[in-house]
Amino acid sequence: MADDNTLTRRSFLTATGAAAGSVAFVGAGAATPGKGRGNGRGKGTERREYIVGVSASEDDPRGYVRKHLSGKEEPISTNERLGTTVVGLPENAAEQAHQNFLGRLEAADGVKYVEQNVDLQAQVAPNDPRYRDQYADQQVNAPEAWDATFGDSGVTVAVVDQGVKYDHPDLDGNMDGSVSNSGYDFVDDDDDPYPDALSDEYHGTHVGGIAAAEVDNGEGVTGIGNSSLLSGRALSEQGSGSTADIADAVTWAADQGADVINLSLGGGGYTDTMKNAVSYATNNGALVVAAAGNDGQGSVSYPAAYSECLAVSALDPDETLASYSNYGGNIELAAPGTNVLSTWTDDAYDSISGTSMATPVVAGVAGLALAQWDLTNAELRNHLKNTAVNVGLSSDKQGSGRVDAGNAITTEPGSGGGGGGGGGGSTSTTISGSLSSYADSDCSTYTFEYDSPSQIVIELSGPSDADFDLYANTGVGACPTTDDYDYRSYTTNSQETITIDSPDTSTDLYALVDSYSGSGDFTVTFTEYQ
Incomplete structure (x- = not known):
C-alpha cells in the first residue's frame, strides 16, 4: 500500500483515533494527551496537545514555535531529532481558539506541519523448566537456531511499550546495562522505566520476555534469543501513550544504538510525526518491527502501515491466521500470537494473545540473526523474509511467510535459500x-x-x-x-x-x-x- 498521499505542502493534519476492537490491546481511542495522564509534563492538566513540525532551516524549533504562540498556548516538549515541539492549549478553550492557533502556525514559513498529539495503545530444548509449556519458540524453529547460537548481548532489541520489569528473574540478565535502569520513562519523563502499577502494567514485560527472556538459564521460559533488552516506556499503566511520547521513545532508542525496535502498539491514522520517527530510526540503522493490529480487518494499522516498518500478522497454534489479526498488502511476516506464554510482572508467567505477541517473536528472531550474520537493517529485513516458511496462507495474511529462526540462522544471507521471500541478491x-x-x-x-x-x-x-x-x-x-x-x-x-x-x-x-x-x-x- 502506498503511503498517505492526501496531504499537500503547507497542509496540516488533525488526527483522530480509531475505535478500539474487542481483543485485548487493540486499536486506539481518540485522545486528549495530558488529560489525566499524570505525567511529568503537566500533571493533572486538561488540555489538547498539538505537534508542530519545524523545518531544518530553523535551528531552534522550540524558539521558533514560541514566537508564534499567544495567550495560554504553551510549549511543552521538543524533539530536536525530529524538529518537533508539542504545544498545549486548554481543553476548555473555545474551538475558535484552536482554529486560530492552527491557522497562525500553518501560515508560519518555517512550520512544516501541525497535527494533534493523539494516543496509541498496546496491541497485545534448553534447561528452562517451562520451555515445554511454550509453543511459539518451537513453531518458529528456535531450537535449530540455538544449535548455532543462543544470541548475543551485543545485539539490542528496544521495546517501546509499557515499562519492562527489569528485575524479573528471567529478564534481569538480558537487560541492557549500558543505560541507567535499562531504559527511559517518556510518560513520567524520568530515567526509570519500571512499571508504575505491576498488576495493570504487564504488557511491556510480556513483550520483552517473548523477544529476549533468558535462554538456557535454568529459569522459567525462553525468549527467542539472548539479545539485550532496552525499555522505552511510552505507554502508561492504562496501556495508552501519546504520539509525541512514542516518537520520542523511538528516536531515543535509535540514538542508543538499538538494532531492532519493537512496536507492539498502534491505532489512529497516519501522522507525520510517527512517520518521521520510524524513518529516523531506519536511517540510523534500526529495524522497526510493528504489530499489524487486532481489529480482524483487511488493512494494517499504523505505525505498522508505514513503509519503514516490518508489519507482522498473528497466527494461531495451527498456523491459520488468528481471527483478531489484521491483514492486507502491508503484511511482510507472520508469527505465532495466540496464547503465547511469557514473563509477567508478578515474577511469574502468563499467556495472552494479540499481534502484540507475534511482533516480538519476529523482533527476537531478528536479534538472533544479527548474532550470526553481519547485516544492515535493510539486509536483515530481506533475510527474514527470504528465509520465511510458506504456511499456505495468501500473501496478504502471511506476507513472505511465517518467520523461521532456524532458516534465518542456518541460511547464508544472499544465498537464495530458505523461504519464499525472494532470491536474496x-x-x-x-x-x-x-x-x-x-x-x-x-x-x-x-x-x-x-x-x-x-x-x-x-x-x-x-x-x-x-x-x-x-x-x-x-x-x-x-x-x-x-x-x-x-x-x-x-x-x-x-x-x-x-x-x-x-x-x-x-x-x-x-x-x-x-x-x-x-x-x-x-x-x-x-x-x-x-
Missing part, C-alpha cells in the same frame, strides 16, 4: 544532483534490474542546513509531484528513506527530490533486493 545505484532554492526540484528515473524484486529502498542524503523531501511513483510512468505521488518521505531535514515492498516493475521508478527550504547538493541511492 541486491544491487545498488547512486545518483547526484543539486537544488538551488525552495522553488527547485529534480526528477530522476530508475530502471529495475530484477524481474520481480521483493523490495526497493530509496535513500536521499542532502545538506544538514536545508530541508529536502523525497517522492516516488511506481507503475505510473511519470514523475511524481508534491501533490500527486505514490510514496513520500517528508521529515523536517534532508535525510529521507522510502521502502517499497514488491514494487510494480511495469515501468521505470520515478523519484523526485524537492526543496522545502534551502539549497545544496544531494545524493539518491536506489537499492533493489531480489
